[in-house]
Amino acid sequence: MPLRLFLTSGDLMADRRFEFARDLQLKGDLPAAADLLEQTLELAPNFTSAWFTLGEIRSQLGERDKAIAAFRKSRESDASDQHGAHLHLIRLGDAHLSEMPKAYVQALFDQYAPRFEHVLINDLDYRAPSLIFKAVVAARVAAKKSALFKRAIDLGCGTGLAAAAFAKQVDHFIGIDLSPGMIKEARATGLYAELEVADMIEGLRGRGEASTNLVVAADAFVYLSDLASVLSEARRVLAPGGVLAFTLETHDGSGIVLGEGLRYAHAAEYVRGAIAKAGLKLLTLEPASPRIENNEPVSGLVGVAEKT
Numbered sequence: 001m002p003l004r005l006f007l008t009s010g011d012l013m014a015d016r017r018f019e020f021a022r023d024l025q026l027k028g029d030l031p032a033a034a035d036l037l038e039q040t041l042e043l044a045p046n047f048t049s050a051w052f053t054l055g056e057i058r059s060q061l062g063e064r065d066k067a068i069a070a071f072r073k074s075r076e077s078d079a080s081d082q083h084g085a086h087l088h089l090i091r092l093g094d095a096h097l098s099e100m101p102k103a104y105v106q107a108l109f110d111q112y113a114p115r116f117e118h119v120l121i122n123d124l125d126y127r128a129p130s131l132i133f134k135a136v137v138a139a140r141v142a143a144k145k146s147a148l149f150k151r152a153i154d155l156g157c158g159t160g161l162a163a164a165a166f167a168k169q170v171d172h173f174i175g176i177d178l179s180p181g182m183i184k185e186a187r188a189t190g191l192y193a194e195l196e197v198a199d200m201i202e203g204l205r206g207r208g209e210a211s212t213n214l215v216v217a218a219d220a221f222v223y224l225s226d227l228a229s230v231l232s233e234a235r236r237v238l239a240p241g242g243v244l245a246f247t248l249e250t251h252d253g254s255g256i257v258l259g260e261g262l263r264y265a266h267a268a269e270y271v272r273g274a275i276a277k278a279g280l281k282l283l284t285l286e287p288a289s290p291r292i293e294n295n296e297p298v299s300g301l302v303g304v305a306e307k308t
Contacts, residue, residue, distance in 0.1 A: 004111070005049065005082055005083055005107055005111065006018075006049050007048045007049045007078065007082065007083075008049075009040075009043075009044035009046075009047035009049075009050065010044070011043055011044045011047075013043060014040050014043040014044035014047055014050070017036055017037075017039060017040040017043070018037070018040050018047065018049060018050050018053070020036060021033045021034075021036040021037045021040060021050075021053065022053065024036060025053065025056075025057055030057050030060055030061055031061070033053075033057055034054060034057045034058065034061070037050050037053060037054040037057070038054070041054070046077040047077070048074050048077045048078040048082075048083065049083065051070050051071070051073040051074035051077060051085075052070070052071065052074035052083040052085055054070040055067050055068075055070035055071035055073075055074060055085065055088060056088075058070055059088065059092065064092060067088075067092060068089060068092055068094045071085040071086075071088045071089050071092070071094075072085070072089070072094075075089070080101065080102075080103035081101035081103060081104055082101070082103045082104055082107045083104065083107075084100070084101060084104035084108075084262065086098070086100075086101055086104075087100065087101075087104070087258060087262045088262075090258050091258060091260075091262075097225055097256060097257075097258060098225060099224065099225055099226075100223055100224075100225075102178060102199060105178055105179075105199075105223055106178050106179050106180075108179075109158070109177070109178070109179035109181060109182050110179050110180065110181035110182070111181075112181075113159070113179060113181030113182050113184065113185050114181070114185070116158060116159050116182070116185065117159050117161065117185075120161075120291070124291040124292050124293065125291060125292040126161075126219075126290065126291045127289075127290060127291070128161075128162075128218040128219040128247040128290040128291070128300075128302075129161045129162040129164070129165035129166075129216075129218045130165055131247055131288045131290065131302045132162065132165070132216055132218055132245045132246065132247060132302060133165040133166060133169075135245060135284055135286070135302045135303070135304050136166075136169075136214070136216075136243060136245045136304055138284070139243070139283045139284055139304040139306075140243075142283075143283075145241070147169055148169055148170075148171075149166075149169055149170050149171070149213040149214040149243075150170075150171050150172060150213050151170070151171065151172045151174070151211065151212040151213050151214070152166065152170040152172070152173050152174065152212060152213065152214035152215070152216065153174045153175075153176060153203075153204070153207065153212050153214070153215045153216070153237065154173060154174065154175045154176065154192075154216050154218075155176055155200045155203070155204070155215060155216065155217040155220045155230070155234075156176070156177055156178075156200060156217060156218070156219070156220025156223070157175030157176060157177045157182070157183075157186050157192070157195070158177060158182050158185075158186065158218075159182060159185040159186055159189070160175065160185070160186040160189040160191045160192065161218065162216050162218040163175065163186070163189070163191040163192060164189070164191060166214075166216065167191060170214065172193045172194075173191055173192045173193055173194075174192065174193065174194040174195075174196070174207075174212070175191075175192040175194070175195045175196070176195075176196050176198055176200060176203030176204075177195075177196075177197065177198075178197065178198065178199045178200075179197075180197050183195050183196075183197050200217070200220060200224070200230050201229050201230050201233055204230065204233035204234060204236070204237055205233055207237045208237070209236055209237065210236075210237070210238065210239040210240070210242075211237050211239070212237050212238060212239065212242060213238070213239055213241075213242045213243070214242060214243050214244075214245070215234045215237065215238060215242070215243070215244045215245070216244075216245050216246070217230075217244075217245070217246040217247070218246070218247055218290075219247050219290050219291070220246070221246055221247075221248050221264075221266070222248060222249050222263040222264050222265070223263065223264065224264060225256050225258075225264050226256070227266065227270075227271070227274045228274060228277065228278065231244075231274055231275060231277075231278035231280065232278050232279075234278070234280075235278050235279050235280050235307055238307040239307070240307055240308070241306065241307065241308075242306070242307045243283075243304060243305070243306055243307075244280060244303075244304070244305045244306075244307075245302075245303070245304045245305075246302070246303050247288065247290045247300055247301065247302050247303075248265075248266050248271060248300060248301045248303070249263055249264070249265040249266070249290070249298055249299065249300050249301075250265055250266060250267060250268055250271075250287075250299050250300055250301045251265040251266075251267060251299065252267075252299075253267060254267050254269060254270065255267055255270055256270060261293060261298075265299070266301075268285060268301060271285060271301060271303065272285065275303070275305050279307075280305040280306065280307060281305060281306045281307075281308050282303065282304075282305050283304045283305060283306055284302075284303060284304045285301055285302075285303040286301065286302055286303075287299070287300070287301060288300055288301060288302040290302075
């Protein structure tokens with residue numbers, strides 16, 4: 001789900017030229033679109049959306065140095081980096097792997113909130129919540145423990161798909177999401193006893209120690225590079241015997257990479273190590289595709305860990 005954000009330049013003529021350039025880009029006339037954007041930026045030198053789109057086009061044309069220069073200008077003109085120019089600089093090898101700009105993640109999901117479920121379920125065959133549900137039930141059955149939970153936290157809750165999957169298993173569901181638009185959609189479901197606008201780590205830090213029995217993160221960790229902090233906080237809020245269940249995207253190499261879809265992919269070896277360092281016991285980590293993208297299954301993992 002690429003972000004298509006427009007931040008006005010404040011100059012009506014520049015805004016109109018930008019829209020014409022976007023039309024040319026969508027029609028495939030990239031050189032003409034780039035030329036028009038250069039003219040637009042002469043009128044509005046701090047036009048973030050124009051710099052970002054120029055970076056995209058230069059990248060599509062294989063003009064790496066010019067793409068880097070444009071993405072840098074986009075990031076400089078908007079310190080919050082709502083367009084996510086930093087992620088493109090990572091992909092182009094001009095920036096170190098680091099956390100995603102919060103403003104970018106919030107803008108992305110606020111944009112998609114009204115049609116999020118339709119796109120995921122109908123277009124992307126999204127199945128992360130059902131994968132997590134099945135993995136949790138299987139792990140609890142294998143341990144001869146109940147799969148019913150008094151309190152659960154849904155990290156990156158979105159519109160409530162994970163809460164719907166666990167609706168009969170959880171008495172008190174807490175949803176945490178960085179996007180106010182997603183929280184609005186989640187509230188409408190009536191599935192949550194509590195909802196909070198916060199990023200995952202901040203949301204967990206606001207919860208008491210050993211205060212919950214289940215933490216779920218359906219396709220949420222793909223927006224974090226280093227998992228150490230979120231895993232540490234998840235362990236802290238879990239009561240003894242509590243469960244963390246999650247899906248991730250993965251890759252065949254080692255460590256963490258930022259994929260073409262601008263989501264982080266974590267190698268299985270990295271995940272095992274991070275779970276162990278957080279003091280959690282890994283019960284299962286299996287290959288499982290959470291969605292389809294470009295007509296191909298996305299390589300992923302479903303995992304369940306326990307606080308002993």
